[in-house]
Amino acid sequence: MEMKTIGVLTSGGDAPGMNAAVRAVVRTAIFKGIRVVGIRRGYNGLIDGDIFEMNLRSVSDIIHRGGTVLYTARSPEFKTEEGMQKAVDTCHKEGIDGIVVIGGDGSYRGARDLSLRGIPCVGLPGTIDNDISSTDYTIGFDTAMNTAMEMVDRLRDTTQSHERCSVVEVMGRRAGYLALQTGVAVGATSILVPEVPYDIDRDIVARMRKTQMSGKKHFIVVVAEGVGGVQELAKEIEARTGIESRATILGHVQRGGSPTVRDRVMASQMGHQAVELLSQGIGNRVVCFRGDKILNKDIYEALAEQKEFDFNLYRIAHEISI
Numbered sequence: 001m002e003m004k005t006i007g008v009l010t011s012g013g014d015a016p017g018m019n020a021a022v023r024a025v026v027r028t029a030i031f032k033g034i035r036v037v038g039i040r041r042g043y044n045g046l047i048d049g050d051i052f053e054m055n056l057r058s059v060s061d062i063i064h065r066g067g068t069v070l071y072t073a074r075s076p077e078f079k080t081e082e083g084m085q086k087a088v089d090t091c092h093k094e095g096i097d098g099i100v101v102i103g104g105d106g107s108y109r110g111a112r113d114l115s116l117r118g119i120p121c122v123g124l125p126g127t128i129d130n131d132i133s134s135t136d137y138t139i140g141f142d143t144a145m146n147t148a149m150e151m152v153d154r155l156r157d158t159t160q161s162h163e164r165c166s167v168v169e170v171m172g173r174r175a176g177y178l179a180l181q182t183g184v185a186v187g188a189t190s191i192l193v194p195e196v197p198y199d200i201d202r203d204i205v206a207r208m209r210k211t212q213m214s215g216k217k218h219f220i221v222v223v224a225e226g227v228g229g230v231q232e233l234a235k236e237i238e239a240r241t242g243i244e245s246r247a248t249i250l251g252h253v254q255r256g257g258s259p260t261v262r263d264r265v266m267a268s269q270m271g272h273q274a275v276e277l278l279s280q281g282i283g284n285r286v287v288c289f290r291g292d293k294i295l296n297k298d299i300y301e302a303l304a305e306q307k308e309f310d311f312n313l314y315r316i317a318h319e320i321s322i
Contacts, residue, residue, distance in 0.1 A: 002097070003097045003278050004035060004095065005034065005036070005037060005094070005095050005096050006029055006035075006036055006096065006097060006098045006099065006100065006275065007037045007038070007039045007046075007051065007094075007096045008025045008038060008054075008100045008102070009040075009042050009043070009070060010022070010042060010068040010071070010102045010103060011043060011072055011073075011075075011102070011103035011104075011106070011107035012042070012074065012103040012104045012106055012107050012126075012127065013103075013104070013127060014066075014068050014140075015126045015128045015138070015139055015140025015141075015143075015255065016255070016256070016260075016263055017140050017143065017267040018067070018102055019063060019067070019068060019259075020062075020063045020259060020263065020264045020267035021102050021124055021139060021267035022038075022068070022069065022070060022102070022271070023059035023062055023268070024268040024270070024271025024272050025100045025274060025275055026038075026055075027059065028272045028275040029275050029279075030055070032275065032279050034279060035053075036054045036055075037052065037053055037094065037096065038053075038058070038069075038070050039051050039099070041070075041071045041072065042075055042103070042107070043073075043075035043077075043110050044075045044077070045070075046078070046086075046087040046090050046099075047077055047086045047087050049090050049093070049094070051090070051094055063264055064259070064264075065258065066259060067255075072103075084117065088117050088118070088119060091119045096119070098119065098120040098121065098278040098281075099111070099114065099119060099120075100121075100122050100124060100271070100274045100278065101121055101122070101124070102123075102124040102126040102139070103123070103124075103127070104126065104129075104138075105131075105132055105303065107123065107126075108123045108286060108299060108303060109303065111286075112284065112299045112300070112303065115283045115299065116284075120278060120281065120282065120283020120284065121284065121299075122274040122277050122278055122282075122283060122286065122287060122296070123286040124139065124267075124274055124287050125137075125139060125287070125289075126139040127141075128141055128143070128171060128178065128254060129171065129172050129173070129178060130175070131172070131174060131175035131307065132288075132302075132307070133302065133305035133306055133307040134286055134288045134303075134305050135288035135289050135290065136289050136291075137266060137289040139263055139270065141263075142262040143257060143259045143263050144254045145181050145185070147253065147256075148250060149182055149185045151250050151253065152168055152188075152220060152222070153186060155168065155220075155248060156218070156220060159219075159220065159246075162218075162244065163217040163218050163243070164218060164219075164243065164244045164246055165208065165220070165234070165237055165241070165244070166219070166220050166221070166245075166246055166248060167223060167230045167233050167234040167245060167246070167247045167248070168220065168221065168223065168230075168248050169223045169225055169230045169247070169248070169249040170223070170225065170254065171250070171251075171252075171254050171255075172193075172226055173225050173226045175309075176191075176192075176193020176194055176309065177309075177310075178224070179191055179223065180310065180313060180314060180317065183222035183317055184316070184317045187220070187320075187321055188220045188317070189211060189219045189220060189321055190203055190204045190207055190208075190222070190318075190321075191223075191314070191317055192223045192227045193226075193309070193314070195309040196311075196314065198227075200233070204221060205241055207322075208237075208243065210322065221233075221237070230247040233247065234246055270289075273294050284298065284299050285297065285298060285299060286298075286299050
C-alpha cells in the first residue's frame, strides 16, 4: 500500500517529549515525500475532522516545549462502534492512509481498532508513568523523574530545617516506576508503590526509628499516586513517631516542563521509526525500546504483555536508605 498522506495525533495524558516525536514524524515523512496532517485533540479530532496540513515550519521550535502542540483529550465516543466509524470515514474523506498515534495503552487499543478497519497505525509510547508493557522506556518518563526529583530536593530543604517527615505523592496510578526511581534519587527513607503491599510499622515507622538512632532528624517518604491516602498517612506517622509530618502532592507539575535530552532523542528516534514502518505500508505495530535498541512489535503482542516491576532496585533502595 502506497502511503501518500499520514496523520499524527497525541492521545491520553500529555508527556514531555511528545512535541519532539511529532516533529520527527512530520520531518521524516516530508523527507520521504509523504504529505502529513495533524489531528488535534486525539481521537476526538479524528471523529470531528479537526485536521490541518503540516509542513516543515509547522514543527519549528517545538522540540524543547513540553505538552503537545496537537493538544490531547480522552475520547469516550471513539470507544463506540459509531464513533470509530466516524473516525474511519474522516480518514477516507481526508485521504489519510496511515496514522502515528502517540500515547499509552488506551491509545494503542484505538490504533489497533483503526488498523483492523483498514487504517494502518503505528503506536509510540508516550506517558510519564513508564507503564507500557512492551517497552522498557516511554517518552516523558525521564523528564517527569527529573521534575519530581527537583521538587523533592527543594522540599527537603524545609523538611530538614524543621526536622520533619515529608510524605510526597508522585504520579503513577497503577504503576510505581516513577516513585521508585524518584525515591532512589532523593534517598527516601521509604518508598511505597502499588506493586508491593506495605505495613506502616515495618516499612515506615521502624525504618524512621532505626535511622533516628544513627542521628538522622528529617525523613522523606515517597508514595505512588496509586497507593493514595498521603494526608492520612502523614497524620498516622506523626501519631506513631511524634515527628511532625506533612503531606505534599506534586500532581500535574510532573507532566510539564521542557523535555530532557533523553526524552528528546528517544522521541526523535521513535518518531522516525514510526514513519519508516508506515512508508512501507506496515501498520498494527508499536515502537518500543528494548535492550538499548529501537524496535517494533505487533500491537496485539504489545497489549498482551505484562511489565515486570524492578524488585531488585526496590530492594537496593531500602538497603541503602538506612
